[in-house]
Amino acid sequence: MTNSTDSSPFAVSHHLEGTTGTLVLSGELDASSAPQVDQAVDALVADGAQQLVIDLGEVTFIDSSGLRTLIRARKRLGDADVVRLRNPQVGTVRLLEITGLTDQFPVV
């Protein structure tokens, strides 16, 4: 299953392979765009995802609202280390460090 939403300057696509859901985000992840990620996570979990890989390689900006959506995804899956990040950019890595969240989101 693949789905995508184009809403400049942010887009999210997602697909499921077995029990691993993958989200590919691009653009600016803020209070305006975070609900799109929540909806994609909900859809993947409803379809049976038990772990998530979130590709942040094309995310050009992230703020506390973006971090909260990552935290919600983690809680949605039981607060275990089953949400992993791929290709986080410098700004994202710095924000995770500043907020003490680095250990909660392993990078693959």
Added chain:
Amino acid sequence: MESNRVTLTFPAAVELVRLARLVASGLAAHVGLSMDDIEDLRIAVDELCALVVQHAVPDADVVLVLQPLDGGLAVEVRAPAGHNEAPFALDELSGHILNAAADEHHLSRDESWLVATLTKRREG
């Protein structure tokens, strides 16, 4: 210098906060802040504007004022106060971010107005 001040007015809507980020980072580059300082300012302005929008009268005018300083920028965000019952305060995540990205920040609220300020000084 007063004449260097830049003001942006936009409706209190989360999808328009990116305009504030764009203006703040553009002016920061214009006054010669480093790339790291520009990124800091961009996220600090985002956090303050998002908070003000969340507590403002919906679609009321949010006013962002950017004042170049000798070696930095001063920022003020103000809007008419709405009826959000939540305290006009930073949560833990936003607090960590602003403490790291801004040199100073301050929030105030009275019956009519929300005001948020920050200062970003050039590193070094």
